[in-house]
Amino acid sequence: xxxPRIGITTSFNAGEQRLDHRYVLAVEAAGGLPLPVxxxxxxxxxxxxxxxxxxxxxTGGPAVTEGLLGTLPADLAETDPVRLASDDLVYQTAAExxxxxxxxxxxxxxxxxxxxxxxxxxxxxxREGTAVHSxxxxxxxxxxxVEPNTHLRRLLxxxxxxxxxxxxxxxxxxxxxxxxxxxxxDGVIEAVERPDGRVLGVQFHPERMGxxxxxxxxxxxxxxxxxxxxxxxxxx
Numbered sequence: 232x233x234x235p236r237i238g239i240t241t242s243f244n245a246g247e248q249r250l251d252h253r254y255v256l257a258v259e260a261a262g263g264l265p266l267p268v269x270x271x272x273x274x275x276x277x278x279x280x281x282x283x284x285x286x287x288x289x290t291g292g293p294a295v296t297e298g299l300l301g302t303l304p305a306d307l308a309e310t311d312p313v314r315l316a317s318d319d320l321v322y323q324t325a326a327e328x329x330x331x332x333x334x335x336x337x338x339x340x341x342x343x344x345x346x347x348x349x350x351x352x353x354x355x356x357x358r359e360g361t362a363v364h365s366x367x368x369x370x371x372x373x374x375x376x377v378e379p380n381t382h383l384r385r386l387l388x389x390x391x392x393x394x395x396x397x398x399x400x401x402x403x404x405x406x407x408x409x410x411x412x413x414x415x416x417d418g419v420i421e422a423v424e425r426p427d428g429r430v431l432g433v434q435f436h437p438e439r440m441g442x443x444x445x446x447x448x449x450x451x452x453x454x455x456x457x458x459x460x461x462x463x464x465x466x467x
Contacts, residue, residue, distance in 0.1 A: 234264035235285035235455035240321065240338070241267055242292055243314035253438040254290055261448035263455060270317040277320035285462070286331045286455030288448075289322060289338030291397070291436060294352075298344040300403055301352035306367060307399045310337070319345070331429045331454035333447060336398055339432030343423060346406025354401035354419055362417045363396070364434075370396035375421045375435065381412035382428040386446040393443075394421065394435035401434065429454060 237258045241248040250267050258265040266284065271277045281287075293310045294303050303309065310318075318341060325332060326345075334342040340350050351357045355364060363370040375394045377384045384390065402420045405411060409430070413422035421434045428450070437444025 233459070234262060235452055235459040236266050236283055237263040237286045237288060237452065237455055238266050238268045238281070238284040238321070238325075239288045240290050240318055241270075241314075242290070243270055243311045243317075251290070251438070254288060257438040257445065257448045258288065258452070260445065261452040263448070263452040268317070268321055270313055271320055272313075272316065274320055274324070277317075277324045281321060281324040281328060281330070284325065284330060284455075285459040286451050287321070287325045287333070288451065289318065289332065289334045289341060291335050292337035294400060295337060295340040295344055295350055297341075298347070298349045298406075299352050300349050301357050304353045304356070304399060306365075307353070329429065330458060331451050332431070333451045334430070334432035335436060335438070336434055339423060339434055340400055340402060342430060342432050343402050343406040343409060346408060348406030348409070349403040351401045351403050353399055354403075355399070358401075358419070360417055361419055362415065364401065364415070364419060365399045366395070366397050368399075372396060373415055375413050375415060377413045377422070378411065381410070382424050382431065382450070383412040383422050383433075383447075386450050387443070388446075395439055397436055398434055 241250040255265040293308045355361050405423045409423040412424045423432045437447045
């Protein structure tokens with residue numbers, strides 16, 4: 232059986248694209264074919280590349296500034312304009328094609344912001360009672376409470392998981408068409424999803440969580456396989 236083709240966005244620093252191998256391994260283990268997304272600069276190139284894909288993973292990264300509430304703290308850099316422009320082009324093209332999308336950390340925030348949502352620049356300092364959610368600031372693993380009757384609950388098979396803590400920003404108000412599917416005990420949004428399950432965003436990093444995070448990638452690949460069969464006449 233042909234593997235559905237899953238685009239994975241990358242980081243961008245000093246003119247170089249880099250991709251944490253754990254994303255690649257997670258997609259491969261789920262049965263997908265991982266395809267790193269190039270930093271494209273035009274809508275034409277984005278459309279040509281996305282036409283190759285059956286699903287998309289938007290990976291973690293620096294700050295999202297669209298829909299921003301407050302001012303970015305000194306320990307969080309803005310995303311390089313080259314990456315931000317490319318991610319916007321690729322996401323918008325994938326959204327127009329209604330490809331299944333998994334947004335991780337920055338990826339979740341980007342998707343929500345593009346749908347009109349708002350983002351805390353520094354959730355720890357802007358939202359009273361918020362715990363430290365940044366590993367760089369001394370945060371540790373924390374529980375995530377999963378909402379009932381959500382795709383995330385079905386995928387994880389439990390109402391509570393222990394997740395890593397790697398973010399300064401957080402979604403304040405989800406974008407249009409997204410519902411909250413998990414929160415930290417302090418109320419910070421940890422996951423959003425589209426009611427049909429084709430878009431799933433998580434604030435934590437499932438690629439670092441072994442078998443606990445694997446169902447999220449399996450879900451994306453399963454949806455992508457249906458997309459591949461539709462696009463390529465049942466040959467996937």
